Amino acid sequence: MSLNENAIGARIDRGAEQYFDKYKPFMEALEKKSLLSQVRSITSNDVYALGKQLENFEIYKDLCEEDGTIGQLGKLPDVALEVLTVAYGTSPLSAIASIQPIDEEQSTIYYKNIVAATTKGSVTAGDVLSGPMGGDNFAADGYASSAIVGEGHNETAKDTTEYNFTLTCAPVRAGSARIEIESLGLVATDNGSGQLIGFDIQGTIDYNLGVVKIVLKNTPDEGHAITASYQTDYESAEDIPKILMKFTSKTVTARLWALKDTIGMQQSYALRRRFGMVAEDEVAQDLVAAINSEQMNAATRMLLAKAQGVTTFQKAAPSGISYAEHKQGFKDALAQAEAVILGNAGRGTISALVAGRNVCALIGTLPGFNKLSDGAAIGPHIFGTLDGILVIRVPNQHVMDPDEAVALYKGKSNFESALVSAPYMPLVVTSALPHGSNPLMNQKAAAVWGAIDVLVPNFITKIKLV
Known part of the structure; x- marks a missing residue:
């Protein structure tokens, strides 16, 4: 209790x-x-x-x-x-x-105990961030920091070139997003105007909702991880991450x-x-x-x-x-x-x-x-x-x-x-x-x-x- x-x-x-x-x-x-x-x-x-x-x-x-x-x-x-x-x-x-x-x-x-009241990054609301029985868990990335690194969003499917997903910690700071399929050498970066631009990969991003759409030029094999790195726009957010004693x-x-x-x-x-x-x-x-x-x-x-x-x-x-x-x-x-x-x-x-x-x-x-x-x-x-x-x-x-x-x-x-x-x-x-x-x-x-x-x-x- x-x-x-x-x-x-x-x-x-x-x-x-x-x-x-x-x-x-x-x-x-x-x-x-x-x-x-x-x-x-x-x-x-x-x-x-x-x-x-x-x-x-x-x-x-x-x-x-x-x-x-x-x-x-x-x-x-x-x-x-x-x-x-x-x-x-x-x-x-x-x-x-x-x-x-x-x-x-x-x-x-x-x-x-010090408990997370917000779900963000690798932390779920209710997680003990710092407690004497569990050591220091503040090392969990992406909770207090606005930066989210390597957030996973499914994998590529065979014969599929279009993918849609939503970033977890919207709103997103314009110009901060980077979508990557590392194993295929594909990177799309945010140009600050809602466009994701890259070689053999293009897309769009809705900064307020965090909705991302990417299109690949070539048909991939299945099983290649899609990751997103970006920053939460704290000034536009309804609130910031919260901890509770x-x-x-x-x-x-x-x-x-x-x-x-x-x-x-x-x-x-x-x-x-x-x-x-x-x-x-x-x-x-x-x-x-x-x-x-x-x-x-x-x-x-x-x-x-x-x-x-x-x-x-x-x-x-x-x-x-x-x-x-x-x-x-x-x-x-x-x-x-x-x-x-x-x-x-x-x-x-x-x-x-x-x-x-x-x-x-x-x-x-x-x-x-x-x-x-x-x-x-x-x-x-x-x-x-x-x-x-x-x-x-x-x-x-x-x-x-x-x-x-x-x-x-x-x-x-x-x-x-x-x-x-x-x-x-x-x-x-x-x-x-x-x-x-x-x-x-x-x-x-x-x-x-x-x-x-x-x-x-x-x-x-x-x-x-x-």
Whole structure:
């Protein structure tokens, strides 16, 4: 299914304005204080995506009030909006994925194609001219250009000297037409007055209708191709070729991430008495960090599985070249990886790297790197930027080989992205609840419901240190 970009864009802009007014303090915090705002500017898509999650939590809270379970949320209703804002502003997913909140467990997300709205040259209305799944098809001749070259019009028939046909892209610019039967060496050119003149071939052309009539002096054999080259008269045409930005849909299904932890009464008392720590709050923070880490780990595995092509970089410096000089060549490897994305998708640049720890160690020593991580994050996290490219560091070698990275493209549009994150139910944490039959043990649980999927594999490629 395809939808018009303006319709979806207008809906998001309207929603962003409403959410900004409704949750103004949180939106201002996202714009001015978040880690994400240090990486790139906050867009209306971010405001809409965060606003939708904040709204969904308030819906969840209302449901808990209705069924009498609001007490299970503990302190969460008072701090949840702040927690969700901080999580959105620090999550690597927010930085590298298209965030498209969904209203149902199984719902629809979108990516963008450029589609022909006109039939012209070798292009038929509805053809994808440029799409991430099909590469760059603008090479199709005779669409935007007024020049039509080698347009086929049947073949000669035995014992037939007169042929009539209509040029596809009328009106025709006077003086531009050339009719040819190459295998017979016959060429008739347009004299600008509606006459086609040539040796052993004559004819006429109607510039407005594109109707051509040719007469051969000699009787031909059958099977010789008749072709026409000419220019469309754009100034006399009713319209010119048109393209449309179309959104193509894909169905995703949300899945639930959930964890629980237990804390004993003695441990809780000791932590508060000795360190002034609330054990239940520490457990909640650990649960949230663990779920966020697992979501990004899942996204990393998807990116690795769908990456198209591999660019390698030698870890060891060649003989006679210092390592300090050699490692600068890693930027050449990035340029080569970018060329892979461009060749596969027809557009794009490297906007982010999700990289193993050895690749990040190399990147961290290169000119143009700006470190943003304080080392306290659990799991995949925003490491910094290299010449404007966001770098996500993946510490766990079981998730990503330390010598490996994936380069991916995320455009300015929220619908040009390698990866999509579609939150359904925002992250929630229950209050302390009894654990089984032991009254001295309490438990907390955290859950988030959403879909993560690779949207456009052609926007992803792999880089490996060898």
